Amino acid sequence: MDKDRILATDEEGESKDWINELPDCILVSIFSLLTLKDVVVTTMVSRPWRHLGLQPILTRVNLEFDLANIFGINVRDDDYDEDDLFAEDFSKQVFVRWVNKVLQLHHGNKVDSFKVEFFFNRESTTILDEWIRFAITKGAQVLDLHLYSCTYSLPDTEETETFYDFPCWLLSELNPSPLKKLSLARCLLRPPPDFDRFNQLTTLYLYKAVVDNISLARLLSDCLLLESLTLDGCTGATDLIVGGPSLHLNDLRVVNCTDIERVDISLAKVAYLELVDGRPNLHLSIKPPHPARIYYDPMDYNDLWDTLTQFGSFLGLETLGMTVATWRIPQNLPMFRDLKKLDLHLFNGADLVGPLNLLNAAPRLEELVVTLLVDNFSENQQQTQSFSRIKHDHLRKVKLQAFRSTPCEMEFAISILQITTKLEIMEIDPFGKLYMGGGAWWDVLGVNVAYLSNSYWEEKGRSLVQEKLKEVKTDAQIIIL
Numbered sequence: 335m336d337k338d339r340i341l342a343t344d345e346e347g348e349s350k351d352w353i354n355e356l357p358d359c360i361l362v363s364i365f366s367l368l369t370l371k372d373v374v375v376t377t378m379v380s381r382p383w384r385h386l387g388l389q390p391i392l393t394r395v396n397l398e399f400d401l402a403n404i405f406g407i408n409v410r411d412d413d414y415d416e417d418d419l420f421a422e423d424f425s426k427q428v429f430v431r432w433v434n435k436v437l438q439l440h441h442g443n444k445v446d447s448f449k450v451e452f453f454f455n456r457e458s459t460t461i462l463d464e465w466i467r468f469a470i471t472k473g474a475q476v477l478d479l480h481l482y483s484c485t486y487s488l489p490d491t492e493e494t495e496t497f498y499d500f501p502c503w504l505l506s507e508l509n510p511s512p513l514k515k516l517s518l519a520r521c522l523l524r525p526p527p528d529f530d531r532f533n534q535l536t537t538l539y540l541y542k543a544v545v546d547n548i549s550l551a552r553l554l555s556d557c558l559l560l561e562s563l564t565l566d567g568c569t570g571a572t573d574l575i576v577g578g579p580s581l582h583l584n585d586l587r588v589v590n591c592t593d594i595e596r597v598d599i600s601l602a603k604v605a606y607l608e609l610v611d612g613r614p615n616l617h618l619s620i621k622p623p624h625p626a627r628i629y630y631d632p633m634d635y636n637d638l639w640d641t642l643t644q645f646g647s648f649l650g651l652e653t654l655g656m657t658v659a660t661w662r663i664p665q666n667l668p669m670f671r672d673l674k675k676l677d678l679h680l681f682n683g684a685d686l687v688g689p690l691n692l693l694n695a696a697p698r699l700e701e702l703v704v705t706l707l708v709d710n711f712s713e714n715q716q717q718t719q720s721f722s723r724i725k726h727d728h729l730r731k732v733k734l735q736a737f738r739s740t741p742c743e744m745e746f747a748i749s750i751l752q753i754t755t756k757l758e759i760m761e762i763d764p765f766g767k768l769y770m771g772g773g774a775w776w777d778v779l780g781v782n783v784a785y786l787s788n789s790y791w792e793e794k795g796r797s798l799v800q801e802k803l804k805e806v807k808t809d810a811q812i813i814i815l
Contacts, residue, residue: 474513541567554583
């Protein structure tokens with residue numbers, strides 16, 4: 335903050351510091367909205383502000399210690415990515431000193447959430463243990479340890495033996511744990527036998543964590559209030575067995591867990607299931623009640639037919655998201671009688687007949703999203719035209735993403751307009767957003783370097799689509815972005 339900017343001129347023409355005339359309670363309220371780094375910079379402007387600036391931090395119930403708060407760098411900005419960060423670029427001593435100072439001076443009665451996001455591993459066990467002790471003692475219900483890799487390594491070659499071992503023993507020594515949401519990145523999670531301090535957990539998120547079969551089974555059997563479980567890039571466990579009518583789990587996401595060989599779900603009301611890039615030949619067994627929403631992106635597309643057959647038998651499956659690559663969706667699909675929304679990601683090797691086959695197999699479908707990430711579709715206009723005699727009476731909304739106005743894509747859009755009798759909106763977008771699993775979304779920028787800008791679309795692509803589609807007789811509103 336520039337001190338000169340807060341100086342005004344009084345009636346006699348002399349400068350006056352009006353902001354210091356504000357009551358302390360208002361200044362404290364302003365400081366409470368700032369990050370730790372901004373508070374430090376602001377308090378350097380005026381000596382009387384130093385105590386006022388620290389006051390809101392020392393009573394704050396949501397404590398976040400990360401690169402943004404300490405060093406002013408947001409890794410979620412477009413200019414930064416977690417894989418581009420290196421521990422040697424940041425001072426661990428500075429980070430630890432600031433956290434310890436805040437915790438030593440903190441005099442609030444309660445902490446609701448506690449987050450640490452920095453370069454730590456097993457070498458920092460003593461420090462992290464004390465911070466967790468502080469959070470749990472203060473009654474924190476949300477604990478987030480997002481630990482970055484301390485040494486550069488390829489994504490699949492991280493040394494897991496250096497990961498921080500989450501101190502379940504520490505929770506056992508303290509009062510009954512109030513934890514409801516636990517998020518761990520690059521940690522080992524090994525709850526001991528008869529460990530009951532996770533009995534209030536409703537959300538568990540593990541990213542690149544190590545958890546073995548015994549620990550995973552123990553978590554699922556003891557955390558009866560658990561509603562959401564995400565395993566993203568985790569190693570150790572080979573079996574994920576979810577079962578029992580007493581389990582409250584309704585959101586299960588298994589992403590990039592190549593060690594998991596078997597997923598069995600039975601007698602559990604899992605409303606949303608996500609399986610992304612797992613192990614080839616994954617054994618998947620799901621018994622009633624079936625999920626209402628599924629997102630499926632397999633590692634081995636040879637299993638896709640068997641999986642689709644299994645999904646087609648699910649009663650109550652209303653939403654299906656799926657990635658298709660190097661594989662054609664067959665025509666003799668099972669009927670998806672309850673399916674209302676279908677989100678397809680087509681990568682190289684997929685064709686445009688497959689989505690029409692799926693549309694024909696889902697007579698109650700209301701919404702269709704297709705992302706066209708294919709360099710060159712096969713010349714299959716005649717096959718797409720053969721669907722024109724089929725009529726679909728429920729589809730209301732269609733969105734086509736990464737659309738480049740190729741002849742095959744044009745024919746695909748025309749086929750949908752011709753076979754749908756009650757379509758209300760077709761939206762055609764040269765870009766869009768793509769769900770990648772694990773809660774991550776990517777901006778779709780086309781499938782080749784020449785198409786990373788919208789110059790071609792503005793100069794030629796949009797007009798081609800408009801000219802071609804205006805020949806189709808339809809009551810639907812066609813939106814071309």
